[in-house]
Amino acid sequence: MAKIKITQIRSVIDRPERQKKTMVALGLTKINKSVEVEATPAIIGMVKQVSHLVAIENI
16 A cells, blocks of 8 residues: 655644544644655545645655
């Protein structure tokens, strides 16, 4: 399965609690922090929900 690199580029301050929990579930807690994860349908769905807060790169 393909891997993707997700980088947090915007703050979660003043965002709904659901978006904050999604970011923590992805492993993102600080701006400019990056994680590499498998591109499963569940992960892709979570990324779409917070796409305005993150940058995505294919690896």
